[in-house]
Amino acid sequence: MTMTESKLSCPLCHGTEFQKEKGRLDSRWGVTSHRVTLMICARCRYILQFYDKHSIFDFD
Secondary structure, three states, X not given: OOOOOOOOOXXXXXXXXXXEEEEEEEOOOOOOEEEEEEEEEOOOOOEEEEXXXXXXXXXX
């Protein structure tokens, strides 16, 4: 593996197999919305969240 290649691993169990889901987090008052990618560890079900996009008027 070279320096530019990296493999995601779970910080709890060091598993390397993940289920990928898309999600959205809304602000407290619903004014802003943050799109995230959720990587769920297949071994221990720990969830890693990765920020995708931010929108002030995202009503989908």
